[in-house]
Amino acid sequence: MKQNLTLEALRQLLERRDMCALRDALTQTHPADLAELLDELDRPEMLAVFRALPKELAAEVFSDLPPEDQQALIQAATDQELSAIVEELWVDDAVDLLEELPAGVVKRVLQAARPDTRQLINQFLHYPENSVGSIMTAEFTDLKRDMTVAQAIAHIRRTGADSESIYTCYVTDAARRLEGVVTIRELLLAGDQALVADLMERDVITAGTGEDREAAVARLMKYDFLSLPVVDREGRLVGIVTVDDGMDVLEEEATEDFEKMAAMAPSEKPYLKTGVFTLARHRIVWLLVLMVSGMITGGILGRYEAAFSAMPLLVTFIPMLTDTGGNAGSQSSTLVIRGMAVGEIRLRDFARVFWKELRVSMLVGAALSAVNYVRLILTYPGQTATALTVAAALFVTVLLAKTVGGVLPMAAKFFKADPAIMAAPLITTIVDAISLVVYFNIASALLPLA
Amino acid sequence: MKQNLTLEALRQLLERRDMCALRDALTQTHPADLAELLDELDRPEMLAVFRALPKELAAEVFSDLPPEDQQALIQAATDQELSAIVEELWVDDAVDLLEELPAGVVKRVLQAARPDTRQLINQFLHYPENSVGSIMTAEFTDLKRDMTVAQAIAHIRRTGADSESIYTCYVTDAARRLEGVVTIRELLLAGDQALVADLMERDVITAGTGEDREAAVARLMKYDFLSLPVVDREGRLVGIVTVDDGMDVLEEEATEDFEKMAAMAPSEKPYLKTGVFTLARHRIVWLLVLMVSGMITGGILGRYEAAFSAMPLLVTFIPMLTDTGGNAGSQSSTLVIRGMAVGEIRLRDFARVFWKELRVSMLVGAALSAVNYVRLILTYPGQTATALTVAAALFVTVLLAKTVGGVLPMAAKFFKADPAIMAAPLITTIVDAISLVVYFNIASALLPLA
Structure with a gap:
């Protein structure tokens, strides 16, 4: 079982200013647990701990924090720190963040992002609330139909670190239109020389960017998928909905129904x-x-x-x-x-x-x-x-x-x-x-x- | 988009007794959609279509059918057909099935199973309702700590067809005690000669067989896992809870709460x-x-x-x-x-x-x-x-x-x-x-x- 870092232990490490021991303890704790700990600290303590986190872990912890903590961190961050956070975040998490921030801060965050990240975030910000576009992830693994299994696996190994879910790979043509889907499992279970075109399923079950998110998650559940591809009106692959985001939607929608059925306007925060x-x-x-x-x-x-x-x-x-x-x-x-x-x-x-x-x-x-x-x-x-x-x-x-x-x-x-x-x-x-x-x-x- | 097989088209194929065309149409349709179609057919039609399905697809469709259809199929099946169904089902699906059947039919099903399958099913049947044991899957991928990445991937390719989720691999010792966890992603992104022992995470977050299923699913969600390992009191790995079963639990528990909060005893069926x-x-x-x-x-x-x-x-x-x-x-x-x-x-x-x-x-x-x-x-x-x-x-x-x-x-x-x-x-x-x-x-x- 996981040896959990307690709030007291964390505070002691902070007081002793033992940055090495602190960093060690932090990297041995799961990001979701770190986010819970940070939320309980005072603002200056939270800032100190957050700055001690390695860059990639910092982004993971950041996306698990409640909006008010995110805002506090962003307001305290230097431009360079801000840029590091935004670039490390998945685009859907960055968009969730921006939707909660005051306009002035949004501008600062977008300026800190690289031009291509900025463009992607801006595009995502335009999807209506509760649409599939608003919950999808832009990072996915795409393959070409003429790759062999060996080439495909090599491609995934090279680029996979950038995709939130590498387990389902999508096959697109030169115009980025979705042609098929193949799972890592199917690739691994096939011979090295098999062609992606022969392994892939051509009848792909998809969602549209403007569709209701609840309907897309129901589809994800019905077919037991780990991710559902999202296409625009021209059939181009623009993102995926992953199963962990699907579970969050399921829980949020149930909570919303409980609230509405007890005659309340649904709330955004816990x-x-x-x-x-x-x-x-x-x-x-x-x-x-x-x-x-x-x-x-x-x-x-x-x-x-x-x-x-x-x-x-x-x-x-x-x-x-x-x-x-x-x-x-x-x-x-x-x-x-x-x-x-x-x-x-x-x-x-x-x-x-x-x-x-x-x-x-x-x-x-x-x-x-x-x-x-x-x-x-x-x-x-x-x-x-x-x-x-x-x-x-x-x-x-x-x-x-x-x-x-x-x-x-x-x-x-x-x-x-x-x-x-x-x-x-x-x-x-x-x-x-x-x-x-x-x-x-x-x-x-x-x-x-x- | 997927070209859906309609009820009328299916009925026409049945009437024409064109078994080749029928089989073709069936294999091109997703099991979850086939289950919906079968549920709408009359019993004799359902039986005829089910018999036309290839063995593996039949098991997938079977596990998606509502309990009363499953029962009808089992009562109409020969001993040989029954054995084929039970052996192809995942153990957790087989257990779900048996819990719904009358005692006489359960006996017949268990007799049709191979001795080792029978033993496993019996063990699963003893976990209390709403416990983690009752929703876990017995089929998982386990690796040994001294394997290299190349050996691990070869092992997965060889045995993976038997595991419901191959994306998270568990490392066990000779006594089947859980030692660590490593994802396919981490294996693929590492070099061929790296050791599993060096890649694996040793602090594994687990669930116990007797724990409440809701608590385990909450953990699955919190850490965004695709599966959660389940250990017995001695720390031996006995199964996994997969994310798709987790989503079903989430939906069922919300429905149960809606029913209880409206002063009703929770129902088992829709x-x-x-x-x-x-x-x-x-x-x-x-x-x-x-x-x-x-x-x-x-x-x-x-x-x-x-x-x-x-x-x-x-x-x-x-x-x-x-x-x-x-x-x-x-x-x-x-x-x-x-x-x-x-x-x-x-x-x-x-x-x-x-x-x-x-x-x-x-x-x-x-x-x-x-x-x-x-x-x-x-x-x-x-x-x-x-x-x-x-x-x-x-x-x-x-x-x-x-x-x-x-x-x-x-x-x-x-x-x-x-x-x-x-x-x-x-x-x-x-x-x-x-x-x-x-x-x-x-x-x-x-x-x-x-």
Whole structure:
């Protein structure tokens, strides 16, 4: 097992100013662990440690640091140090960095880069957020079709140090159009004299630069690829999406869905690093919208004032009824939203989902109503009509909640809206209003309220 | 782009019984796409197509099929066909398969396997669900420390066809204890005569067979590995977790959290393939628990019957108040649950989370109360005391909802329970009860209800 460098040990090395021992300890630690350590240090300590790192390791640690630490380092760096960092970074990491920095600093960083790096970064900066272009890597291994396996392996050995993933090689023609794909594994398992053209797969599964990143990652997962080639409109290979970036996208998109489904604007930074005002801003808008819906429900309730004035007991069943309706509805909507997010449920499955939810809701509704009826008969002996009212209202509420909950996310998708807004909070509000109307109408029919 | 084989084209080839053309079309299609096509065919068609596949491709397609299709194929297969499938499958896929099959069929499959395969499968079947052992692959590339690069590459070329991932090679001693790790990339970039012992990284980051699979995948992601070695208690290398299986775990765990956070028992199969009774069963238990909590809230409400009999208008603000409280609370709990799931928030951050939620809730509560106060003053002119009651109750509700929502998931984790149960449904019920008590107590103090 890896002997981890602790924060205390690192601080001691710093205090003793033993640069040799420090450098030794640093190079024996994984960049991802170093980034975590640096993030815990004070700014001057962080700067001192960062400067002690060998150049290549420094770039790796840098790309694992949170944006605010990156910014601090850049602001403290000399032009020469800055240039070294930018040139060592993978282009996609450099672009991620620039997107977080204030404009003045971006200019300084771009000036520190070599002209060709600068041009590439500028091109990447133009891809829209959440597009494949914004997550792709510019460094990949490309081969030519007329190479032998021996030549190809020699080529990879010569140039491979520059590519983030050398395990999948892409074959391009003179105009950089993608012609085929071959894995290192296939090259290694073939004879030295075999031709790349004979080994390569010609039907290449690709992604477009402007495509949604989620769709590209789903493809990467479906085919178990280590990287997915990205082509422009002319079919020229411009980059690759690697599986480690794919995993990050998967986790980020799930987090975004959790946030949206709990009625929040998705955040860019992790929770602990997000300021109180930003957090409040992300939450207030939806709460206001839902508060207004709550007021409308209140208005509906107001119309039945005569009913609950005549029989105040009715009011005490409202929380149970609306809570159960909301929960039943959000169960269905959660399953359908997630099913659509992972690509299992499509719009053409609308009828199947509706029919399934209808049957499930009848089973669930019947069970819950029965339990409720029995408990009401036991608690309020003789009040059969009240028990029947509550049980019937509960059954209808569950039935409506589940069908509405299952169908609305698909309707949202059909109208090109984000299905995730049709989650628990909105479904609950909608179902609240429906269940109150159902409840008081059944009560009016069964009970002597006038 | 890939020329996709359509369902109609496949059916036409089947009808024409043109086995050559069929085989050609099949071998030109990706296994993952073939699995999707087979799943849409009728059982006899599926069997016919499956039998037309070359042996190795058949195993790949088989492992991509949903469990019920796998079962149908196995029940229709001869002993010889069965043996061919089992021997071609990766051990982890074979184990996944066996876990889904009825006991009688498992026995038949195990009898069809070679003795050493059978032993390996039996060993894998004993790892607990959700453990690293249950997702690891037994096939990996292992090297010896005294090999040269040339010998290592020759070894990989000779044996590599048997390993699911050849890109990361593990160096083991005579007792199979893990000594180091070296990537194909490092081997290729080094000279032919360099020694594996000099190239390998000795501080290997590993996982244990009994460890939680989520923790191992988090490590795989953190270090951007293509595979993570799995060792037993004696430090012997027993398998690897590959990045493609890691992505599947990531997606499954997120889906499980979505289900749990919407008060459902997590499902094993995708939504459309799950039966109505199973779906109903997964949903009923939590709905019953929450229904009982809703009844308790109703009981609390019953204690204030005198208050809302005296002033029925008070009842109409209940939905808005409880909905907003529930939503505000579940925003906080969702962020904290997700933050803990991705490893950002730890138990030691308890005080930070509490302090953050307290400040956010004051901002959000103040904004919502202000909006509400203004709208009530405009709607019910002259009823300042009522407006003040509702606004004050709303402020206190949001404050309590957000702190409770932020803190309860961490408390659950502290008591070794699953934080995901402290999500929207339960938080809503808890906050409902609190907000009603707060509301009617403020009303009693400010309004002439007696």
